[in-house]
Amino acid sequence: MASSIRRRRPLLTLAGLMLAAVALPAAAQASVGLELDGGWQFRQADSSDQHGKDPRARAWRTASVPGTVHTDLLALGAIPDPYTGMAEGGLQWIGLADWEYRRTFDVTSERLDDARSDLVFEGLDTFAGVYLNGEKLLEADNFHRTWRVPVQGRLKAQGNELRVVLHSPIRRVLPQVLAMPHKIAGNYPSPWGDEPKDAMTGNFVRKPGYHYGWDWGPRYVTAGIWKPVRLExxxxxxxxxxxxxxxxxxxxxxxxxxxxxxxxxxxxxxxxxxxxxxxxxxxxxxxxxxxxxxxxxxxxxxxxxxxxxxxxxxxxxxxxxxxxxxxxxxxxxxxxxxxxxxxGLRSVELRRDQDANGQGFGFVINGVPVFAKGANSIPFDMFPARTSDAQIRRILTAARDANMNMLRVWGGGHYERDAFYAIADELGLMIWQDFMFGGGMQPAYEPAFRASVVAEARDQVRRLRDHPSIVLWCGNNEEEIAWKNWGQGKQLIEADPDFARRVWDGYVQLFGRDLRKMVAQEAGGIAYWASSPGNDLAEQANTPEAGDMHYWSVWVEKQPVEEYLNVTPRFMSEFGLQAWPSLRTVRDYAGDAPLAVDSAVVVAHQKFLAGKGNERILDYIRMQYGDRSLQEARDFDDFVYLSQVMQAEGIELAALHHRASRPVTMGSLYWQLNDVWPGASWSGIDWYGRPKALQFHARRFFAPVAVAALRKDGKTTVSLLSDRTQATRGELRMRIFDLDGRLLRERRTPVDLPALAATAVLQQGDAELLGDADPRRTVAVFDLTVAGEPASRDVVYFAAAKDIAWPDPQLQTALRREPAPAQAGDDHYRLDLSAKAFARAVWIDFGELDAALQDNALSLVPGETVSLRVDASASLADLRKALRVRSLADTLSRDQ
The missing domain is CATH 2.60.40.10 (Immunoglobulins)
Known part of the structure; x- marks a missing residue:
């Protein structure tokens, strides 16, 4: 772990005092800390005009610190699980109430005699009055700041009472927002009536934006002492x-x-x-x-x-x-x-050279231009204090194992805990770090607001700056493009030009000057970028010619996934397609409720377009797989499966295009890596840590050495992709099959792969590849083999999946136990899988059993056998009974 002092932790705690006394001279105990995380109580404050449905919220009850009111109420049994069923609407009263926490503590005579004593709050959520022995010490107003208050002379030997009063951020800010003659744009209006839709408060508060709801998560406006407290x-x-x-x-x-x-x-x-x-x-x-x-x-x-x-x-x-x-x-x-x-010792450069295609945007580490491969990460939970270090390690390790080398920490959440960055250091994951601004527009025209943000940013940069993983600090997410391109600026200019000028000038001051200056002073040479997407406050934002790009014409504007091939950015920092998590995950929160695209519990966990995102998923499924694939989602299992196939294949198409466009494009970060709760989203890994098809595809399309066969306008271009710093040699094998397994043509070619490059080695039209073969019954399979590298495959289809008559691939499985034990105490199994006809999007599932698969979401060539490792604690008999294997043919051929 990194510096205990720099992380604002004390040299010693009471729990560690005896051990430390052995390790250090006695005088070292002159700098000690008393952890104040235990012994807390909470209740709904008398100042609240909102009352919970359970009277236990009004009496003093045991609380957890670090924690939040929601999780304390849940532990008390006063509220249902916020993630289960349709609990969200009934829990909005919590965010409208005031709350208070209290505890007492004693101080030794030695500590009372010390020259200095500080109370340190690493994180308060958010409007908090802090009292010691009845005296007010602090009025906090920023979730992201660390608060240090001198208390020498205010302590007594026994019975010190520490009390924290937490005010509803909605009720605290709403009056001033309502009083504004013209509002600045917010993000997502509340569907629950806790604030007017035209007077959103979230962007006026230095608190995680996602707590107010997002298009992948619920609205839980939290309060609490969310990080440790101590006396130093x-x-x-x-x-x-x-x-x-x-x-x-x-x-x-x-x-x-x-x-x-x-x-x-x-x-x-x-x-x-x-x-x-x-x-x-x-x-x-x-x-x-x-x-x-x-x-x-x-x-x-x-x-x-x-x-x-x-x-x-x-x-x-x-x-x-x-x-x-x-x-x-x-x-x-x-x-x-x-x-x-x-x-870690390294040099970092954000290289922005001018070239024939515009202005580049790429990261250079130790002199090596690195193609950034990865995803955007969001918070791991709606209630961040309950995220464990083990959970973070599992998700980040899964990212590394999927051949990612960069994560973008998105600005609508919170700065992650120390463990996140320490683990990223160990795994070699570069971190693009947003400051915590997720969208809308901020009241940066207020000097006090800017000063609070700069203080927050200084706290966070100083805490994190020595992590070698951090390679960029970015001012915000999508605020500039929202103002310039989405109508926010135009609407406010038309309504009140003077106020609009103040808003924009404040934005430029905060994100163009204040944060830039602070990063230059404190970040140790790491680059600053004003907004994502953008071109560092150039007139045009979100352009393929310069800067980074978010591309949402596919999905938001309902363009087909093939449109990904028509956009070649300098760096793609967001793009995505939604999919549902596994049926097991859905059942974990839905219980025995009926499941359908439009069933109430399913819609409650679909946040895009206020629950209508399933219609968008259906649009994309029908574009790719046809109306017969889903007749009003008669089978929810089919809907889940096809949503994941659609997501994985679409993101793969885009990512391979980005990689094949190197060095014009130097990064591909899809939206998104993980989830804050169980529901529909753009993630590749759901809230429980269960991978979707996308996660398995990512390991293949982000492989250091890979083949990309991209078909556009009737022509297929085959490119060899290498992130290796040394040139290599290999073999490219092309095979043309009909779907029943007949080999029509084959060619093997020795190939050279230059270092750090994408090399186009073949471009052929459909007629050259197909000959007289029926495009609706034929596939081209390209395999790249390089010594020391995993084999890479890409498949070209000459017709949309909905226009292909898929034969039954006659999938065969054989599962056996192997003697060598797997890690973590699981047993080690081997699954052999083969197909007699071409099998697309093969998915292996063990139902309710926990089983970790070496690979999944595969396409199998006829006659080929794939052998996969399976780690599970279940018995061989139970695994065999639960095993289910399906392919695209199982769904698309039903109505033929």
Whole structure:
């Protein structure tokens, strides 16, 4: 883990005091911390004019900190599970109520005698009055900030009462929004009547936008103490912050500037000792300097030179070695304070060279231009305090295992916890980090609002800046394009030109100047980007010629997926198609309720177009697979399956086009990686961590070495894709089959794959590929084999799936147990799968049993056998009984 001090954690906690006393000189205990996460109670505040349906919400009850009111009420049994059934509408009263939390704590006489004591709140949600022994200490108003309040002289030995009063953000802000003669645009109006649809409050509050509802998640306007609370005391000096600024990193030498910010309580002569722990564990002293200090804050600096550094690379480009640096402040030979920080040494550049196609947009790590492959991540839960580190690791590891090397942390959520970035460091996942602005327009014309945002941003940049995974800070998500292209600016200009000018000037001040300046000062050389999509405040935003692009003509505007081939961006940071999670996931929240496209519980968990997103999914299923595929979704299982096939095949088409367009295009990040709750969305992994077909496709279309066979306007272009830094050689095999398995033509060709390139090796029209074959009964299969790389395959279809008479592939399975145990205690099985006719979109399922498959969502060539590893705790007999295998033919041939 990274620096405990930089993360605003104390050197010691009461729980660890005895162990720490063994490890450190006694004087080190002069800087201690009392964790205040336990022993809390909560209730609905007397100030509320909203009353819950359960009287237990009005009395003092046990609370969890970190936590939120919703999860405390759930633990109490006062509300139903917010994710189950149709609970959402009945829980909106929680966001309209005021709440209060309280606890008492004692302080030892040693701590009372310390020169300094601070109460530290790492996260308050959101409008919070904090009281100590009846005295008001703080009025917080920003979910994303850390709050530190001096309390020396205000503490007593026993019975200190800490009370936090949390005010409804809706009721706090709504009067001022209603009073505005002209409103600035919000995001998603509430369907529940808790605020008027023309007076949305979310964008006036520094709180996660998704709490107010999004098109993939519910509306739960939370309140609570969502991060840890502690009392920090020290008598001499405290390390407030530690930065490892990488001024220059090459293969031969790394220049690192260590900057240690300290808070001195007592004047004296001190020394800084800095230790370096190399990736192999070797520990050496890197610097030592003595200094005289007066009470107050100051920054110490030490220049470090690391010869022949082991450099950090993104996944697929090299290893991820991590260095640790320990800082100690010593006085009279004793350690008074210390901090530790972990980082990876690398150079990072956002390269924006002009070329014949416009202006490039690509990331260069250690001099290597990296094609960014990945997805957008959203929060892992509606209630972030209950997200576990293990859950984060599972999802990020799944991303890495799908050959991703970048995630974009989207701006409508919250800055992720430390573990997220530490795990990304370990896995080699580059992080595009948005500041937390998800859409609409902000009241940046108010200086106080801008000042709050800058303070928030400084807290977060300082907390995260030493993570080697972070390669970009971005001001916001879609605010600029909404103003310029979606009518928000035009409408306000027509209604009130003077106010519109103030709004836009405030936007430019915040995102063009304030945040840019703060990143330049604090982020250690990482680039800043004003808005996504955009061109860093150039006149045109969201253009293929420059900057990054969000492309939603497919899906939002109902264009066919083939339109992906007509847009070649410099960097695609958003595009997507929706799909439903597995039937098992739906049953987990729907229970025994009837399931259909329009059943109430299904619509309640479909947030696009206020529940009508299923109609959009049906539109795309019918475009690709025809009306006969779903007759008003007579079988919900078919609907789920076809939605996932449609999503996976569509995103694969786009991603392969982006990769084949290298170096014009240098990134492909689809929307989205994960979910905040179980429901319909654009994710590849659902809230339970269960992969959709897209997740399996992504592992193949993001493979470091792959083949892309893209058919457009009756011509197929075959490109060889390589992210490897060395040229390689392989073989390209082309086979033309009829669907029943007859091989019509075959050709094997030795091929060269240049390093870091997409190379077109074949372009042929349909007539050249097909000859006299029936395009509705013929496929072209392209296989690329390169020594040391997984085999890659792409299939070209010459007619839409709805126009093909799919034969029964006669899928055959054989499941056996293998002796070698799998990790995590599961048993290890082997599934052999074969088909007698061509099988498209083969899906393997074990029903209610937990089973992890090595691969899924496959296309099988006739006569081919695929052998897959299966990890499961279930018995062989149970797995065989539950096993179900289907292909596209099982659905599309029913009505023929």
């Amino acid at each position: 005391s020290w008598d001499a000096v405290r390390i407030d912050d530690m930065q490892l600024r990488q001024d220059s990193v090459t293969a031969k030498l790394a220049h690192v500037q260590a900057r240690i910010a300290i808070d001195v309580a007592r004047a004296g002569r001190y020394a800084l000792r800095l230790w370096q722990i190399a990736p192999d564990g070797t520990r050496t002293q890197a610097a030592e300097q003595a200094f005289d200090a007066k009470p107050g804050q100051r920054t110490l600096e030490a220049a470090l030179r690391i010869a022949n550094p082991r450099r950090w690379y993104p996944a697929g480009y090299g290893a991820q070695p991590l260095y640790r640096f320990d800082a100690q402040i010593v006085g009279d030979g004793e350690i008074l304070a210390q901090a530790s920080e972990r980082t």
